[in-house]
Amino acid sequence: MFVEDPATGKIRFTRRGVEQYGSRFARAGFNIETIRTMAGFEQAVDAMMARELRQLAYNIGSDEPELREVLRGLPGFDD
Numbered sequence: 001m002f003v004e005d006p007a008t009g010k011i012r013f014t015r016r017g018v019e020q021y022g023s024r025f026a027r028a029g030f031n032i033e034t035i036r037t038m039a040g041f042e043q044a045v046d047a048m049m050a051r052e053l054r055q056l057a058y059n060i061g062s063d064e065p066e067l068r069e070v071l072r073g074l075p076g077f078d079d
Contacts, residue, residue, distance in 0.1 A: 002041070010036045024048050 001017035004010070013021070013032055021044070022032045028047040035041055053071065060067055 004038070009038070011038060011041060012036070021048070024052070027051060 001020060002011045002013045013035070018032055025032045025035075025044045025048055028044065028051045030040075030044040030047060032044070035044055057068070057071060060071075
């Protein structure tokens with residue numbers, strides 16, 4: 001998904017990484033082309049997951065109380 005330069009610690013995403021994460025990061029407000037560190041990658045992943053969990057919660061609505069209970073407490077899920 002990405003390659004890390006062992007001398008500098010900088011990362012760059014492979015084509016597959018861009019395909020896997022590019023649009024998902026963008027929806028969370030991150031441009032994959034500007035992420036160059038593991039800390040930046042972790043921030044983007046956290047934001048992406050929080051956004052996707054909020055979207056899941058929105059899609060579920062109140063129709064599935066059991067699933068809402070499982071999701072409660074996860075980052076990005078506010079019941």
